Amino acid sequence: MKKLLSYSFWGALILLFYSCQPLVSLQIETIKPSQVNFPGAFNKIMFINLETDFNNDQEIDTLLFNIITNEMKLGFYDGIKLTPNIDSSRFIVGNHFFQSNLIYENDTINWNLLQEINRQYGTDIIIVIDSLNYIMDSGTETNYYSIPNEFYKFRELSIEVYWKMYDIYEKKIIDSFVYSDTLIWDAVDTDLKELDKKIPSVLSCVKEVSYFAAVDYSSRIFPVWKTQTRYLFAEGNKQFKIAAQLANEGKWDSASEIWKQYVKHVDKEIASRACFNLALASEIIENIDHAIQWAQISYDLKEKKRTKYYILILKSRKSEIDKLKGQL
Structure with missing residues (x-):
């Protein structure tokens, strides 16, 4: 050991x-x-994002898919840095679209397809996003009692991810977990233009919350170093x-x-x-x-x-x- x-x-x-x-x-x-039964012996790990329709319009949102998948990849890479037995060379990201109905046939896992992925990429553990949802709220308020008037602006972004983790070799589900988190950005200024500069863009907020979703999940499924005082x-x-x-x-x-x-x-x-x-x-x-x-x-x-x-x-x-x- x-x-x-x-x-x-x-x-x-x-x-x-x-x-x-x-x-x-x-x-x-x-x-x-x-926190899960993570196998000590494995070849490679693959991350697959099955969520492609972020606007609920029955269309593949290619740009958002690539941005979100890439940010989560970076989150996993940084999470892996805290592990004692995994390095980035053993972590593969499925950057192309995987059809959910091919992985799940009649609500049953298509192990044959997963085994084909194993043969093609040499990966025996797969981390899957089954579904991914974002909810955003934002607004601006004015304090008329201050001189000059003060403006307050906020943006709140919530994320919910349905994670799954599969051991292809053993044909079993290692983890099934619903992750949720909310990040808030806010600022105060007397100038509305300056105030707008202090709040990140919607895209930047989506990137940040996606990144931390992967970082947090990696700390759940991987053994990680932690600092203590004696x-x-x-x-x-x-x-x-x-x-x-x-x-x-x-x-x-x-x-x-x-x-x-x-x-x-x-x-x-x-x-x-x-x-x-x-x-x-x-x-x-x-x-x-x-x-x-x-x-x-x-x-x-x-x-x-x-x-x-x-x-x-x-x-x-x-x-x-x-x-x-x-x-x-």
Whole structure:
């Protein structure tokens, strides 16, 4: 399995030695599992937009189709940048029109057609937009009580996307999800011409809301990196400062050897801090079970809210790691 965690300290080393606070913080990046049963083994992913009639006039809106599909492609590309196991070379966009009635025959999925797509493009996962709707509202209001008069303008654009995700190899639906979101742009000015310049064009608004629809959906279906903050006790005695320095240099094993000397210290505060730090060290080296054990010992020595919260975080991470085993 791929590495599930990376870290970096916040702030300079001067924080470790001259801060009055016993704790220092560090930033870690962990992998959040997909919210769906995302397969870890796959060849390529294809994105298909089946929505071609945006004006409901029974005609294909080629220009809008190309603009919206392209913006969603960019959204997926940026979403993929946050994943640990997918790169853009494995993501294909179906830029031509796919007829919905060919993919769905009598409300049944035409797996033969999907398998033909697999043979043609080498893709075994397909992300499909079944339907896509936009609702826009806009207006201008005048405040006559201000001198000079103030004008307020807004534009509100809502999007609703019916997403589906298919595993062609297994012939199953991975995800079926209705996504909805609303973006609002507004501005105030005393000059109507200047006010109009502050509000994006309708096309720009459509692009933006389409882009974020793809970004948001990618965070649902793909495992993604997420940033979290952890804490380390750098104060306690001189040895704790040395251990913190070693940890800051990435020498967690050496730092742990120092902390282990204090886990049975007569001062329970010192012992609790040592165990807390050992829990963090265990998490950093990806031994989540030992991390939970050390955190629990720390809490048993000193019942602190921070430690209790950390135990909950570690248990949640253990659950996430179990889910990730089939996704990476």
